[in-house]
Amino acid sequence: MKQIIVAATVALMAATSMAAAETTLILGEAGPNRGARAAALQSFADDVTARTNGEVKIDVQWGGALFKASAAAQSIANGVADLGTVIAVYFPQEMLGYGIADLPLRNADAWVGMRATDELMRSSDAIKASLADQNLVYLGTFTTSAVNIGCKDTAIRTVEDIDGLKVRGVGAYGKAFGDFGANLVSMSIYDAYQGLDSGLLDCSQGYSYAVAALKQQEVMTSYTLLDWGQVGALGIFMNKDAYDALDADTQAAMNEAGVAMADKLGELITADNEAAIQTMKDAGVEVIELDTAERDKLVEKGAKYVNDWVERANAAGLDGTALLEQYRALVTKYTEERDNQGYPWTRN
Secondary structure, three states, X not given: OHHHXXXXXXXXXXXXXXXHHXXXXXXXXXXXXXXXXXXXXXXXXXXXHHXXXXXXXXXXXXXXXXXXXXXXXXXXXXXXXXXXXXXXXXOOOOOOOHHXXXXXXXXOOHHHHHHXXXXXXXXXXXXXXXXXXXXXXXXXXXXXOEOEEEEOOOOOOOHHHHOOOEEEOOHHHHHHHHHOOOEEOOOOHHHHHHHHHHOOOOEEEEOHHHHHHOOHHHOOOEEEEOOOOEOOOEEEEEEHHHHHOOOHHHHHHHHHXXXXXXHHHHHHHHHHHHHHHHHHHHOOOEEEEOOHHHHHHHHHHHHHHHHHXXXXXXXXXXXXXXXXXXXXXXHHHHHHXXXXXXXXXXXX
16 A cells, blocks of 8 residues: 555656646737748747757737737736737837837848847847846747838839829838828728728838738739838747746747747748739739839938937937947848858758
8 A cells, every 4th residue: 555655656746747847838929820920930839849848838829819019018028928929110119129120221031131130139238138127038030021012003113203102101111202202191001902992092012922911912003022121120029037937948949949930931921922923913913123223212211210210229228330230240141141051941
């Protein structure tokens, strides 16, 4: 009888130890569980579990079940979730350093932009300290990919063509369109189909995969590839208290999974964008590649918004000039890696 009790006690202790070794982290995501970014987010969660030999599991709460996108940073910092997706545009001051990835620089490649942003966020002591003050830790980054523009019954072949058009423009890119004479219309990308169809819009700023996903090729007659920049300040952040409670090996696994996530989304979104361009062509949309000289005019016009960011960063105690130089150098670094080695998913 004594042997049975001892054996039962040992089994219970082993089971308790195993349970204690398993950790479930709650991740809040405002978006739905579909599309390339959702697939990349799920790959991050699965990767963390694989890298920790099953000891850490991530329970993703989709569709804003825990918090809306506009409340993400505070909710994660307050422990509503252990980690989650933060979109910098909703937090222009708190995520000022991260906002560098939204600037209208010459940075149109999704994978290059993500890897440059990722390395900056991990290597900048100033940005890490700013996040720590908010009880946040950066883990990995996404991107909406290259900013382009689609139009109905008109086409943008030169920057002069923008003058007088009714344009759905967003962020610094939209402001630059306005500087070229566009009449900016405040409208979500989800309403752009109706806006183009009804004539409320002549053109809509957007992303190739989103055009196809929202079937906007049905109401577009032209689509101009700008080769300009992207919106890349959205990613996964973790509650610092929860992060600090993890052992060093688990922290490393989560950071490594965050880096790998950029490669996964790069692969998925690049394929989706290429397929979307073909969908547009098949629908009879004229796909225009903006001339390099015209693209450079866009970059030049956007420079003042880059300078504005530098000034705001300096005022917030960040060295905006140094961060911008570092970011541009990282964009060059990953551009050269892509050119010399190809994308990670194409390498042997």
